Every structure is written in structure tokens, then in C-alpha cells.
Amino acid sequence: MTSDYQAKKQFLASMISVYGRKPVLEMLEDHSLLIHKLHLADSNKPQGIIKDIIRAAESRDVEILYHDRKSLSRISRNMKQDQGVVVDVHNPKMNLLSKAALKSTEKTGQWLLLDNVTNPQNVGMIIRSVAAAGINGLIIPRQANASLNALVVKSSAGTLFKAPILLCDTVSEAIEIIQTQGLNIAVLAGEAKEDVFSFAATDGVGTVYVMGNESEGVSKETRKAATHALSIPMHNEVESLNVAVAASIVAYATQIS
Template sequence: MYGRKPVLEALGDASLVVDKVILADTARGQAAAEILQAAKAAGVAVQRASAHRVKVLAGNGKQDQGVLADVVAPRMSTLAAALAGKRPPSRVLLLDGITTPANVGMILRTATAAGLDGVIVPRRGVAALDPMVVKASAGVAFRAPVLRCGTAREAAEMLVEAGYGLFALGASARSSVFDIELPQRAAFVLGAETAGVGDEVGELVTEWVSIPMPGDVESLNVSAAAAVLSFELVRRGTAR
């Protein structure tokens, strides 16, 4: 998380655990003093670093304002651990090739709001869970049920082996997301912004589904499609 106001809000949020704050050595004045005071009150360590280092860590040199914070994500786990647990997730999203941080962040916010059991965010081929994703999620990324694995293909194989139905969103699919019958455990693949679901994952898909669009529009933004899907699961009462 970066920026003075977001970091101050995180330090003042009793529901969040802040591991540390990194403040640029050029940061001075009232804003820096407020952050130091808030960190001290919360018992959080503050490290000083060069302004360049802060920009590199934040990944957004224009908006970091010389400060960032590492915040613990309590619901983050590995996909392997979730599948091996006593109560494996029943409804999950799998991100495949989504590289725009804003889309990943908005999907995390939507899925969390809808009460889905997990969003699988592979370490490779998908936007990193960095401050830009956190900002796009409006901070919800810290509370999102994020499940990690190496690649989307690896996740798809693990899900199929565990008995999940694997449904992929595709604009040309004949089956409607509103009509399909779902098994007890189902995973929904959301593909890249332009290329869609990749072939490596596509060959493992149980069924392709689409969102009916009577209007003259070819497709929805992937985060909008995720919202439609997530709240269709809420409507069915099967989000969890």
C-alpha cells in the first residue's frame, strides 16, 4: 500500500496488521510526522529508504508520495493448502493471463463482496499483487480470499484432479452462465483482457459459458464479467 492517506488509514485500522512502514529519507514536514506518530501509536516499525527505492517498491513513482506499508493479508493461502483443508472452497475464480492491475484489484473486491470462497491468482502470467492492485481494490485485497499457485495451468490441473467442474467464460459459448447446472464444487476461469482463456487451461475446461448480451456489444471488460458471474452465484445462493 502506498501514499500518505492510505498508509495513515491502514495504521489506524485495528482490523489490519501492518508489518512495517517504509518512508523515503527525503520525507519531511507535517505529513511525515503524522505517519511516524501513527506508526508509533500502532507499534509498527518504520524503515527509512531512498526516494528511488520507495518508488521501485511501490511500482508507481507518481503517486507513492514517499511512503508505503507492508500489510498482512490474513486470508491469503496456497491453492494446495485450500484443497487439502477440511472445508475445501466450493466456488472459486481462476485468473488466467489477466495482466492489468486495475482488473485484478476490481475482481478481488467484487469476489470478496460476493462472498466467494477464493480467487486463484497465479504467480506467473497474472499481474503481481502489488500496491496498484491494492489501490484498485480500494484496500479489499488485504481481506480477499486469495489462493496462490505457480501458473493457471497448474491450478486447473489441481482443480480437475480434486473433482471440480471447470467452467470458462467465452463470448461465443452457447451455454449461458445463468442457466448452467453447477456441481458441488466449481471453478470459473477468467481469461486475459484481449486473448481470453489460454489454450493450456482451455483444454481442461469442463464447459464454456457466456454472458448473454442482447445489445450490440461484443464482450465485457473482464472485471465486469467477473461481477456478473459473482453475483449470479449470490442470486443462486451458491457463492459459498
């Protein structure tokens, strides 16, 4: 029973719920995406774009479930903006964070962890870069970061459905699993003396790089747990980079060094 429960949890973790009439129609019309289910509020009138949505779902045999308005908002988690429409899209590379998920046979795995990145545009851009760079994965604690909604889909340029993402609830939960697995925890911090390029070039242990909040940087709690503090070298008295840019540079630094 436990393993059934785990399997179901893993399966659900690979789903991204996208809401809003136009975004949902776009998802259904994109045949490169694996669509699981379409959820509709029974208050929607079957005309206009709702009619198009139903037709698109039927044409590719996507199961349609009808809910009352309140139940639907529990699925979308955003009653104000869901417009009575949610679609579950499957990302085969998205999973729950676990010790097993971090196991890298080469002991040289590279992950990014988001610690309070709250701007959906930044989260989307980071997802796109992580997928492109080809690192092992992006760890996203759900409670601490922008939720994976239509804005993130847009700024990820659709790569949210292709990126290797590991989900958990809180940052401390992520830190605990990472520590148990014996991986380096490297926080990015402007004042750190060691630079990320030299570190990435010499290190032989698997590492999780932590990207912090847009204004505050990495949280105190995470800094305490860190095994390394790294900086991106900067000139012209620039004090920091946009977090999505910094994450992208780190993701590529680990791949080319």
C-alpha cells in the first residue's frame, strides 16, 4: 500500500496544472505535450473559447472532468484567475525530490536549488536555462518559490514541460535530503571569495547550487547549511546580477568547466 501511495504521489508530481482559458487552449493545441486531464467548472457555458477547448480535448482523447466552481478552484489553487478551466500537463522529467532522485552514479551530479525566487518570470527563465544547460536537475521547494503557473510556462518558453525538475514542499526539507545524500551545498553570494568557475572546474563531488531571493539573496537558514559560498566575478562596481542570469551562468559553468 505504501508503494502504491508513493507511485501515485510520484505520478501526480509529474503533473503541472495550467489554468486560464487561452493558456489551456494553447496547451491542448500543442501536440508535443502530454496532456493528462481537462478540468472544467460546470458553470462554464459551452460556447466560444470553452467550445474550442472541449473540441480540442475530444479530438485528442483527453479525459474531461466537470467540477463545481469550488472544487475546481481547489485544483487551480487560483480561483480569481483560473476562468473555470484547468489542464494537467505531464512532464516526464519532473518528479518528487528524494534521496533516490539525487543518486548520481558518477558522483558528479550538478543541481540548482531555488530558495525564495518569487518572480514567476525569473523562475520560468531559470527552468529554460537549466533544461538547456543539461544539468541533472532543478530543485523547487513549492512553498518558497513562485508557483508553476501560466506565467512561468510563458517565460520558460514551454520548457517547463521538458525540464528535469525535482519538487518538494520546503527548503529545509530539500536541505535535509541533500545533506543525507552527502552532496556539496554551494550558496551563491556576492561577497564570497571563491568563484563559481574555479569551483566548478576543480570539484569532483556532486553539488547543489543554491540561488536566493531577488532582493534578499540566499536565506540565513540555507547559508548555515552550506558547505561552500561562491560568487560570480563582477566588474564596473556592479553588485549583483539578475537571479535568472546568475542561475543560467552557474548552470553553464558546471557543464563547460
